[in-house]
Amino acid sequence: IAGITQAPTSQILAAGRRMTLRCTQDMRHNAMYWYRQDLGLGLRLIHYSNTAGTTGKGEVPDGYSVSRANTDDFPLTLASAVPSQTSVYFCASSDTGTSGGDTQYFGPGTRLTVL
Amino acid sequence: GQNIDQPTEMTATEGAIVQINCTYQTSGFNGLFWYQQHAGEAPTFLSYNVLDGLEEKGRFSSFLSRSKGYSYLLLKELQMKDSASYLCAVSDSDYKLSFGAGTTVTVRA
Numbered sequence: 673i674a675g676i677t678q679a680p681t682s683q684i685l686a687a688g689r690r691m692t693l694r695c696t697q698d699m700r701h702n703a704m705y706w707y708r709q710d711l712g713l714g715l716r717l718i719h720y721s722n723t724a725g726t727t728g729k730g731e732v733p734d735g736y737s738v739s740r741a742n743t744d745d746f747p748l749t750l751a752s753a754v755p756s757q758t759s760v761y762f763c764a765s766s767d768t769g770t771s772g773g774d775t776q777y778f779g780p781g782t783r784l785t786v787l
Numbered sequence: 788g789q790n791i792d793q794p795t796e797m798t799a800t801e802g803a804i805v806q807i808n809c810t811y812q813t814s815g816f817n818g819l820f821w822y823q824q825h826a827g828e829a830p831t832f833l834s835y836n837v838l839d840g841l842e843e844k845g846r847f848s849s850f851l852s853r854s855k856g857y858s859y860l861l862l863k864e865l866q867m868k869d870s871a872s873y874l875c876a877v878s879d880s881d882y883k884l885s886f887g888a889g890t891t892v893t894v895r896a
Binding site for chain 1: 791817818820828829830831832835837874876878882883884885886887888889
């Protein structure tokens with residue numbers, strides 16, 4: 673059982689380019705999340721999905737879009753990358769997304785540099 | 788908005804005890820999580836508290852006081868492998884996690 677996988681592991685991208693970060697989980701979790709982690713700021717929620725077919729905005733959604741066509745996959749797209757989107761991106765999943773004790777499990781992360 | 792505060796760094800000696808404090812002011816409260824994150828790796832779950840009091844799991848314990856908006860993570864019998872960042876996160880009214888910036892713990896021999 674892999675848990676959560678993310679691709680690519682790292683990427684250097686020219687500003688203005690489009691980029692999709694991939695996330696797949698095999699735990700049949702209903703809820704999935706995208707965070708970015710920046711030094712001194714901690715993890716910040718970009719977008720989430722409580723179930724396939726639905727998505728919601730987190731704390732820092734601008735410049736990012738997501739889709740949730742099925743339970744397993746939750747891609748994050750940067751339509752036109754800017755240097756301020758340089759960060760480490762973590763995908764996570766949890767069983768329901770609607771319970772206080774719902775533990776989130778994280779993927780290994782994607783390190784993105786926008787030049 | 789959410790406000791979660793924890794110290795930036797702590798240093799302790801192998802075999803010692805370290806207490807990482809976390810204070811929070813959030814819109815709604817559905818529990819508090821502690822995660823461990825080694826450098827260059829993903830956060831991993833350590834503990835969850837929703838009721839006041841102490842939860843013990845081996846060398847790690849977590850305490851919560853909801854009336855004070857306060858939690859701590861206690862690491863006992865420190866080992867070199869405990870050198871990591873420890874993240875405090877609060878589940879808010881929508882069951883979404885808000886994270887503190889993390890506390891980097893360095894264990895010295």
